[in-house]
Amino acid sequence: MASRARAWRWRLRRSHEARAPRACPAGRSRFGVGERPGVGPAGGHAHTGAVPRGVRAGGRAWGSERATRRFQGRGVRIRAGGLFSFVTGRGTGRSAFLLFGLLLGLPLPLWGEEVPVRFEHVQRTRWGESVYLLGDAPQLGGGDLARARRMVPGANGRWELTVSLPAGLRYRHSFWVRSNDPDRLADPSNGVLAGAERSDVVPGAAVPRSHRLRYTSGWAAPRLRYLFAPGEARDVFFRRIGPGRAPGEWRWEAEASTLLGELAFLPHDGTGSVDRPPDGGFYRTRAVSSELEDGRLRAASTAPGRGRVVRVDGWWSRHTGNARSIFIYLPPGYDRDGRRYPVLYMHDGQNLFGPDALFGGWRVGETCDRLIAEGAIEPFIVVGVANTPSRMQEYVPEADGGEASHYARFLREELKPWIDRSLRTRPGARDTGVCGSxxxxxxxxxxxxEHPDTFGRVASLSGSFWLRGWVQALERSPARPRLRIWLDSGSAGASHDSLEDTFYVRDLLLRKGYVLAGSLEHEVDHGAGHSEPYWRARLGRVFRFLFPPR
Known part of the structure; x- marks a missing residue:
């Protein structure tokens, strides 16, 4: 079979002449209606892994797919090194499309299937610089240079990155050389274009997904502007379906199809008035049917109301030798339906819910209620595990001088079995997550x-990866458990919120075969420090990644 695949491999070769590097223009986004500045607070840190000046780079390069990483889609299993590869060099670049699914008689991925796409670029850089990948797709930065993806440095000036993209996606991408200085990382003028911008298509069939939106408004003829694909906005008229809550107000309905994983939209009246959400961006929903009223977006299928928090004090563990409080968030509808729910275990539980929590707390319940109402996440249970005076010992692995293995036994052998007996949970690892800062x-x-048989989803916000004992053990480990991993950091403060330590772990995981925007997500919150208000602000994006709607 392999020889037949090699004999019938389809390669599309295309050459282009690299343009001389030029200064980065003011950051502009092709994702959305019109263009917007890609400017944020300064942040970042010097990257010590960049290739120093003097390393030979450039020449001709050819993309070859001979790796054996596996892509597991919904009902589609294709053995390839990402299905799709780009290799460019200084002077000449070529791209190779490897459509193994077609050649082996397998169905190609449909939209909604994620295809690992590997990008490679050969580029000479100076110390403290890196090569960044920028594209108009949201997974590639959405045209905002401050959100471009830093690539992983390799030998001889080669930079690589594998990103998960939807099958059939048409998109543009380019490579940029940028300084990793923390004061310039979010600066849109920090960057030099390395080669020409390219347009490409991810292999597979793009199948639009339909969404229905109901809207309450006093406008005479409202319209719905939405993103059909990256860089392509469309307009449809709402149709009136009934009276509103008061004279002069009406209920409207519109249908829209999009190639994106979510519906990003803005209602407007056609004369310049636009209904925007509080954050000034787009309304976004993954739900098939949604309702928007007074700026509040909710999925039509979600249970109304709010979740509730149950507190259990004095929970004693024989493994840690102490007692603590447990805070349990039950999502809306838990008390009215018989369904089972995934569970997220979160540390520092006393900071998660109450308004009197440290620095205002995380407000986990409010975030969950809002995202569940919008249809942006699958409803899940949160178990907040309070810390104790032994926090330093319990949260630090033995390789760094702590006693985290005892804390692990408490969670796995005592608390989780009790939660699974007491509540309607889905106890498997793929439905159990763990999160902390x-x-x-x-x-x-x-x-x-260490325990992928228990926890299959994990989020680390501003993780203390400056403790390198266990990180080095992770680097030496040959294992690559099937996990869904979120990593992030800010960029402010004396240590820049361990930004480079987090990049170190990100690159380590990428070299092990994890894929950005797929099994792994990484974010830099420019200008953010190391405290609860910043973690609270990122929490919605964390939950969207960990528990997307089913």
Whole structure:
């Protein structure tokens, strides 16, 4: 079969002459209606892994797919090194499309299937510089240079990155050489274009997904502007379906199809008035049917109301030798239906819910209620595990001088079995996550990596990866458990919120075969520090990644 595939491999060769590097223009986005500046607070840190000046780079390069990483889609299993590869060099670049699914008689991925796409670029850089990948697709930065993806450095000036993209996606991408200086990382003028911008298509069939939106408004003839694909906005008229809540107000309905994983939209009246959400961006929903009223977006299929929090005090563990409080968030509808729910275990539980929590807390319940109402996440249970005076020992792995293995036994052998007996949970690893910040972020990744049979989803916010004992053990580990991993950091403060330490772990995981925007997501929150308000602000994006709607 392999010889037949090699004999019938389809390669599309295309050459282009690289343009001389030029200064980056003011950051502009092709994702959305019109263009917007891609400017944010300064942040970042010097990258010590960049290739120093003097390393020979350039020449001709050819993309070859001989790796054996596996792509597991919904009902589609294709053995390839990403299905789709780009290799460019200084002077000449070529791209190779490897459509193994077609050649082997397998169905190509449909839209909604994620295809690993590997990008390679050969580029000479100076110390403290890196090559960044920028595209108009949201997974590639959405045209905003501050959100471009830093690539992974390799030998001889080669930079690589594998990103998961939807099958059939048409998109543009380019490579940029940027300084990793923390004061310039979010600066749209920090960048030099390396080669020409390219347009490409991810292999597979793009199948639009339909959404229905109901809208309450006093406009005479409202319209719906939405993103059909990256860089392509469309307009449709709402149709009136009934009276509103008061004279002069009406109920409207519109249908829209999009090639994106979510419907990103803005209602407007056609004369310049636009209904925008509080954050000034787009309304976004993954639900098939949604309702928008007074700026509040909710999925039509979600249970109304709010979740509730149950507190259990004095929970004693024989493994840690202490007692603590447990805070349990039950999503809306839990008390009215008989369904089972996934569970997220979160550390520093006393900071998660109450308004009197440290620095205002995380407000986990409010975030979950809002995202569930919008249809942006699958409803899940949150188990907040309070810390104790032994936090430093419990959250630090033994390789760094702590006793995290005892904390792990408490969670796995005592608390989780009790939760699964007491509540309607889905107890499998794929439906169980763990999340924390700072040392809690470190111990979260430790727990999932060491115990993937218990925890299949993990989020580390501003993880304390400057503790390198366990990180080095992770680097030496040949294992690559099937996990869904979120990593992030800010860029402000004396340590820049461990930004480069987080990049170090990200690159380590990418070299092990994890894929950005697929099994792994990484974000830099420019200008953010190391405290609860910043983690609270990122929490919605974390939950969207960990528990997308089914």
């Amino acid at each position: 700072s040392l809690g972020g470190l111990v979260s990744l430790y727990l999932a990596w």
